[in-house]
Amino acid sequence: MPTARLRRKISPRVLNGHPWVFANEIDSVDPGLPDGEVVQLITYDGKFVGQGYFNSQSQIRIRLLSRDPKALIDATYFHQQLEQCWSYRKKLGYEENCRLVFGEADGLPQLIIDKFNDYFVLQTLALGIDRWKPALVEALQKIFQPRGIYERNDVPVRALEGLPLQKGFLSEPFDTRIQIQENGLRFHVDLDQGQKTGYFLDQQDNRRAIQSIVRDAEVLGAFTYTGTFEVHAAHYGARSVWGLDISASAVEMANANAALNGLSDRCRFEVANAFDVLKSWGKEGKSYDVVMLDPPAFTKSRETIQKAITGYKEINLRGMKLVRPGGFLVTSLAPI
Ligand code: SAH
Numbered sequence: 001m002p003t004a005r006l007r008r009k010i011s012p013r014v015l016n017g018h019p020w021v022f023a024n025e026i027d028s029v030d031p032g033l034p035d036g037e038v039v040q041l042i043t044y045d046g047k048f049v050g051q052g053y054f055n056s057q058s059q060i061r062i063r064l065l066s067r068d069p070k071a072l073i074d075a076t077y078f079h080q081q082l083e084q085c086w087s088y089r090k091k092l093g094y095e096e097n098c099r100l101v102f103g104e105a106d107g108l109p110q111l112i113i114d115k116f117n118d119y120f121v122l123q124t125l126a127l128g129i130d131r132w133k134p135a136l137v138e139a140l141q142k143i144f145q146p147r148g149i150y151e152r153n154d155v156p157v158r159a160l161e162g163l164p165l166q167k168g169f170l171s172e173p174f175d176t177r178i179q180i181q182e183n184g185l186r187f188h189v190d191l192d193q194g195q196k197t198g199y200f201l202d203q204q205d206n207r208r209a210i211q212s213i214v215r216d217a218e219v220l221g222a223f224t225y226t227g228t229f230e231v232h233a234a235h236y237g238a239r240s241v242w243g244l245d246i247s248a249s250a251v252e253m254a255n256a257n258a259a260l261n262g263l264s265d266r267c268r269f270e271v272a273n274a275f276d277v278l279k280s281w282g283k284e285g286k287s288y289d290v291v292m293l294d295p296p297a298f299t300k301s302r303e304t305i306q307k308a309i310t311g312y313k314e315i316n317l318r319g320m321k322l323v324r325p326g327g328f329l330v331t332s333l334a335p336i
Contacts, residue, residue, distance in 0.1 A: 001040045004029040004054060004062055008044040014064075015049065019104050021062040023165075029054065029061075035162070036127040038065070038073045052109070055229020057162040063109035063126055075135035081108055082139045089115075097180050099201050100182060111136070114197040116180050116189060118147040121171065122199040125153070128163045137170045148174035150191045152198070157300075167192065179260075183208050185235055186260050187228060188253055195225060195250070203294070206332065207232045210292070212327045214238045217289035222274035227267070228256025229292050229330075234258065236268035238290070244268040244277055277316035291319045292330040 005027045006014065014021055027044060035056050041049040041064065050066035053075060065073060084179075085106050089098045100120070101113040110126035120140055124130040140149055149171040158165055176192035182204055191198040207229050215237040221230040224243035230233075231254075234241045245251050254269040274295075295315055298308035316331055323329050 001051070002030040002033045002037055002054075002275075004033075004039045004041050006041065006043050007048065008118050014041075015043075016324050019050075019052070019064040019107075019109055019213060020060045021052070021064070023061050024141065024266055025057055026061055036131045038128070040069070053131075055127045055161055058126070060126075062094070063104075063128060065107065066108065075132075075138065078108075078132055078135050079139040079142065081106070082113075082136070083143060085113075086143065095215065097182060097201055097204065112197065113140070114199070114201055115144075116178060116191070116199065116201075118144075119174075119178055119191065120144070120146050120149045121152050121191055122149060123155060125155060125157055125161070125163075128162075130163055136209075141171070146171065148172070148176075150176060152191070152196070172286055182228070183235075185230065185231060187226065187231070188260065189226075190253070193249065195247075200225065200228070200294075203228070203332065206330075210290070210330055211236045213330075214290055217293065217327075219290045220244075220280060220288040221292040221294075222252055222319070223293060223295045225250045225294075227257045227269055229294065230254065230269070231257050231261055231263060231268055232335055233290070233292070234263040235261060237264065241267040243267070244272040244274050245269065246271065275315060275318070278315070278322060282318055282321040286322060287324045287327075288322055289324055289327045290330060291322050291327070293319045294332040 007025055007027045010025045016064055028102045033054060037054055038051055039054045040051050041062055043049060048069045050064040050067045052062045054062050085101050096117040099110050100115045101108055103110055111129045112123040121224050124133055137149055140146060149318040152167050152168050154165045154167045177190050180187055180189055180318055189199045217238050219238045219241040220231045221243040224230055224245045227243050230241045230243040243254055248271050251269045251271045258264045258267040293315060298311045299305055
């Protein structure tokens with residue numbers, strides 16, 4: 001197997017378990033090593049560290065897949081990894097919908113697979129994993145016999161790996177506007193046009209967690225996307241729910257989701273810039289029992305972290321000002 005050698009003096013980060021090896025941490029690689037290939041990583045003095053995929057075009061030169069020198073990285077390896085991910089999710093109680101593969105956290109760097117009951121959405125965001133797409137699709141077919149598999153690789157981060165931005169079917173074509181069930185409610189999901197993979201599955205437990213605080217409450221939600229938190233609030237007994245999002249198509253689908261669950265009388269959405277509206281409503285003295293905020297990531301890079309922190313501070317402050325005494329602020333802070 002081709003080999004890459006670490007520099008002598010680097011931080012212990014990689015040896016301590018971090019799966020990324022940056023360009024400036026590498027001493028040398030075998031000449032002519034093709035991008036996307038699995039390599040074995042060794043320390044400067046030749047001790048095995050792990051196996052991972054290499055890409056000379058990316059600042060993250062190697063992403064480690066395994067710390068086992070004997071692991072054979074082939075189609076069977078990925079099949080087994082997906083099976084392991086699924087049995088772990090089932091243990092956690094997921095049945096229909098879940099993020100089946102969560103990239104590095106599942107030992108599969110830059111691979112995201114969302115399971116929407118019988119449909120799967122896949123993102124391969126590094127060259128090393130992109131090459132295994134056919135094997136991943138075959139494994140999904142074998143393990144789940146899905147009704148459809150869709151690729152949402154229209155993600156700018158792929159450009160950093162020298163990969164094209166693309167989306168489309170990885171199975172027989174199917175209608176990408178589907179419905180899913182979550183906590184006893186139904187939601188429209190557009191796997192092709194929706195944001196990211198179409199739906200924010202990672203918030204499903206948090207949506208359930210608002211149950212006791214929204215009963216009889218007047219609720220305001222901002223950054224609602226397709227209204228999932230807000231529809232939950234109405235379902236859990238809120239007196240009224242207002243939702244705001246800057247995207248007209250998200251608001252349209254949010255109103256459709258309220259209607260789908262027979263909650264339109266208590267749950268309405270409109271297009272608005274939350275920064276402006278929350279500010280002016282604060283000045284007008286409006287108030288709510290529960291304010292829910294779920295803004296998008298305000299930064300993707302180190303350079304803009306300070307600006308992002310200012311943004312998070314501002315939106316949370318504006319939200320807090322609208323909460324009545326004894327009320328609740330429900331806020332989701334995107335990881336920085
Ligand atoms: N809570 C949602 C996910 C929200 S994603 C869920 O669980 O499904 C973040 C949303 O913020 C996106 O829908 C995006 O359109 C919206 N957004 C971004 N900037 C905004 C702004 N300035 N005002 C209102 N909404 C905004």
